[in-house]
Amino acid sequence: MSIKTKRIVTGLLACVIVLAMMLSIITPVFAEELDVLEEQQRELEQQANDAEALKNATQEELAAAQSALQVVKDDMATINAEIQTVSNRIGELNQKIGENEAKLKIKEEELAQAKEDMKMYYAALKGRIRMMYESDRSNNYIEVLLNASSISDFFSRLEYVSQMVEYDNKIMEELDACRKTIQESKEVIEKTKKELETDRADEQKEQDRLQQAYNEKQEKLNELENNRVALQMMADERDASYQSLMAAIADNETKIQNEKDRIEQEAANNRPSEPNGNGSSGGSSGGSYDPGTAPGEGDASDRVLPNGYYSTWPGIGNQMLGWPCNGYTLSSLYGPRIHPITGEYKNHGGIDFCVGYGEDIYACSSGVVVEANTTDEWGGGWGYYVVIQHYNGLSTLYAHCSSIHVSEGQEVGAGQNIAQVGSTGMSTGPHLHLEVYSGGGRVNPEDYL
Numbered sequence: 001m002s003i004k005t006k007r008i009v010t011g012l013l014a015c016v017i018v019l020a021m022m023l024s025i026i027t028p029v030f031a032e033e034l035d036v037l038e039e040q041q042r043e044l045e046q047q048a049n050d051a052e053a054l055k056n057a058t059q060e061e062l063a064a065a066q067s068a069l070q071v072v073k074d075d076m077a078t079i080n081a082e083i084q085t086v087s088n089r090i091g092e093l094n095q096k097i098g099e100n101e102a103k104l105k106i107k108e109e110e111l112a113q114a115k116e117d118m119k120m121y122y123a124a125l126k127g128r129i130r131m132m133y134e135s136d137r138s139n140n141y142i143e144v145l146l147n148a149s150s151i152s153d154f155f156s157r158l159e160y161v162s163q164m165v166e167y168d169n170k171i172m173e174e175l176d177a178c179r180k181t182i183q184e185s186k187e188v189i190e191k192t193k194k195e196l197e198t199d200r201a202d203e204q205k206e207q208d209r210l211q212q213a214y215n216e217k218q219e220k221l222n223e224l225e226n227n228r229v230a231l232q233m234m235a236d237e238r239d240a241s242y243q244s245l246m247a248a249i250a251d252n253e254t255k256i257q258n259e260k261d262r263i264e265q266e267a268a269n270n271r272p273s274e275p276n277g278n279g280s281s282g283g284s285s286g287g288s289y290d291p292g293t294a295p296g297e298g299d300a301s302d303r304v305l306p307n308g309y310y311s312t313w314p315g316i317g318n319q320m321l322g323w324p325c326n327g328y329t330l331s332s333l334y335g336p337r338i339h340p341i342t343g344e345y346k347n348h349g350g351i352d353f354c355v356g357y358g359e360d361i362y363a364c365s366s367g368v369v370v371e372a373n374t375t376d377e378w379g380g381g382w383g384y385y386v387v388i389q390h391y392n393g394l395s396t397l398y399a400h401c402s403s404i405h406v407s408e409g410q411e412v413g414a415g416q417n418i419a420q421v422g423s424t425g426m427s428t429g430p431h432l433h434l435e436v437y438s439g440g441g442r443v444n445p446e447d448y449l
Helices: 003-134 137-146 151-270
Strands: 329-332 335-338 345-348 351-353 360-362 367-373 384-390 395-404 417-421 432-438 441-443
Touching: 003 151, 367 395, 384 417
Parallel strands: none
Antiparallel strands: 329 351, 335 345, 351 432, 360 417, 367 384, 384 395, 395 417, 395 432, 432 441
16 A cells, blocks of 8 residues: 555544544533433423413313302392392382371371260260259159140150250260270271281391392302402413413424434534444344454544444453453444434433344343343333442443343342343344443443443
């Protein structure tokens, strides 16, 4: 190879290295920003769901309050109709009371006149009695008739005596009539008084009852109206809150889409060219690598294999963890990538080893098994998986296994066979998905191998 060609190749390799380094720095930052936006979106959606539930509940309470308010209004309308009916009756009673008072006045005048007549007849009667007492009336009548001077005088005297007797009888009759009139007038007056008192009592009782019922309904109406107003204000506030959250969600969706577009554009601008594919997860091993020929420091570009996968080797990191399998080819690195199944551009939280189905998986270090999913083939997308808490403070996860050989709470040693390679969960083919956790967060496993 000529020197010029070597210089060109060297320059191209340098550009690739620079671009790769830029991509490794810039893309995770963008992905982190996208994760923050997506988390905000999830929180906003949850808040919007809660706000919508509150808004709907308030609307139901408001509808119930309006229904109760209408019931009270209907009751008050009924009471108003009853009040009108009673008012009509009260008008009739007032008219009757006026008529009875007029009759009472007439009877009182008759009674007064009867009393005066009675006084007159009583005085006349007393005079006649006194006269009759002072002289024997019967003898006087006979003496008057016997002393007649002639037949004509006799009949004249007889006529006089008859008139006197008739006058006496009339005085007695008039006196008796006055007594009856006085008695009847008293009875009419007493009866009329009782009727008037009863009418007044009934009128007042009915008026008080209706007024009390109306006042109670008015208080209830005021209470319900205040409650309705408060609910309406609450409904308006919650609707405004919901609309504000929906606007924030729409705004955040725009930000997320803009961030995705920017990440995709930055990735397209900075992604180095690869001979075959984009390094998708899963699938067959496709190529091999001899760890004895691992490139030295500064030769990271040599990791890209002809099939588009990547090479790795023991000692690529700080060696806090041992090797988990017998393969040295990675189908997908740690960091942002296009998911091979969903097509989403998102962070890949581990590395994928290209190893065949049923190959052994080893514990990267001694520790305690904290999770061992042996029953759920989906396993949240990980399929059958194992999580080990190591004594050095790290934790490791081994996913997409075909079988598990350990259980929760079991202590394991470094290099112990804990599972077999498989393709359970969200997987496109047999491989080992390895994740490493430090301080509660995922880190690049290659930094610790």
